[in-house]
Amino acid sequence: MASAIIRGLIKHGHRSAHILVCAPSQRTRSRLVQDFNVRVHSDNSAAVAFADIIILAVKPFIVPLVCDELRPLLGQVNNGRSEQKLLISIAAGLTHASISDKLPQNVQLVCAMPNLPTAIGKGLTGLFVPGHLDRQAVDDAEQLMRAVGDTVWLEDEQQMASIVATAGSSPAYFFLFLEAMEKAAIAQGLPAKTASKAVLQSAMGAVSMAMASKEGLANLRHQVTSPKGTTEQAVLAFQHGDLDALVARAMDSAARRAKELALG
Numbered sequence: 001m002a003s004a005i006i007r008g009l010i011k012h013g014h015r016s017a018h019i020l021v022c023a024p025s026q027r028t029r030s031r032l033v034q035d036f037n038v039r040v041h042s043d044n045s046a047a048v049a050f051a052d053i054i055i056l057a058v059k060p061f062i063v064p065l066v067c068d069e070l071r072p073l074l075g076q077v078n079n080g081r082s083e084q085k086l087l088i089s090i091a092a093g094l095t096h097a098s099i100s101d102k103l104p105q106n107v108q109l110v111c112a113m114p115n116l117p118t119a120i121g122k123g124l125t126g127l128f129v130p131g132h133l134d135r136q137a138v139d140d141a142e143q144l145m146r147a148v149g150d151t152v153w154l155e156d157e158q159q160m161a162s163i164v165a166t167a168g169s170s171p172a173y174f175f176l177f178l179e180a181m182e183k184a185a186i187a188q189g190l191p192a193k194t195a196s197k198a199v200l201q202s203a204m205g206a207v208s209m210a211m212a213s214k215e216g217l218a219n220l221r222h223q224v225t226s227p228k229g230t231t232e233q234a235v236l237a238f239q240h241g242d243l244d245a246l247v248a249r250a251m252d253s254a255a256r257r258a259k260e261l262a263l264g
């Protein structure tokens with residue numbers, strides 16, 4: 001996910017020399033230099049000296065370890081005053097309180113849930129801060145994530161699990177569905193390249209149309225579904241398979257897992 005954000009930021013005009021990536025693995029660091037020409041370091045605490053905004057993009061269970069590494073430097077007082085750093089956590093499930101408890105008080109923390117299309121500037125990031133956060137930190141987090149897509153602010157942290165299910169994880173659901181369509185088209189006899197083009201262009205057309213239209217998804221669906229026609233048969237097959245219930249079950253599972261991750 002860090003690579004996706006970096007790719008999106010650079011695409012949006014952020015300079016690679018202004019981005020430092022801290023990663024313990026030499027292979028990862030070499031790949032990042034090769035792909036993005038960013039600065040790299042093996043020591044996480046190097047981020048504190050380098051940047052005003054630090055994105056925590058490690059697995060949720062590693063976040064406390066990284067906070068332990070950053071804490072001594074984050075808490076340092078220079079010239080009689082402590083510097084204000086903005087930390088953005090993208091770890092699924094982890095609550096604001098569970099992370100900020102591990103950080104010095106001068107640190108501003110924003111919880112974010114981006115998704116993979118940030119890599120092409122078309123991400124969606126859910127953002128949450130408790131009411132007392134500094135206005136500048138809120139604006140900086142918003143501006144950063146806006147560089148890689150759209151943003152939504154959540155009023156209630158409980159909603160974060162639903163944003164994980166709806167946005168963080170959902171590109172995978174769409175890829176899964178498109179894969180299934182490609183397989184079915186090939187099984188019906190289309191060449192693989194034709195199947196892929198037909199599926200992806202149709203998906204892009206449908207989503208672009210839905211985003212441009214004020215009519216709502218059900219209305220658009222009805223426009224495709226001629227009475228007694230072909231679409232009706234496919235839609236009936238999905239409905240007999242109880243697609244709504246299946247999707248709800250899948251999204252509930254993702255949201256439940258986000259809440260489990262919060263518990264550690």
Ligand SMILES: NC(=O)C1=CN([C@@H]2O[C@H](COP(=O)(O)OP(=O)(O)OC[C@H]3O[C@@H](n4cnc5c(N)ncnc54)[C@H](O)[C@@H]3O)[C@@H](O)[C@H]2O)C=CC1
Nearest residue numbers: 001002023024025057058059060090091092114115116168
């Ligand atoms: N993959 C996705 O689409 C999304 C992921 N996220 C969140 O992003 C975070 C990372 O997930 P992924 O990118 O999927 O995992 P990943 O496994 O691809 O990346 C994690 C990176 O952390 C590095 N790492 C491991 N230990 C470290 C340490 N002690 N210090 C610094 N770096 C360390 C690894 O080398 C690896 O490059 C997770 O918290 C996940 O919940 C959030 C939204 C979407």
Ligand SMILES: O=C(O)[C@@H]1CCC=N1
Nearest residue numbers: 092164167168169170
């Ligand atoms: O699967 C995961 O846990 C991460 C969080 C959202 C997308 N990928």
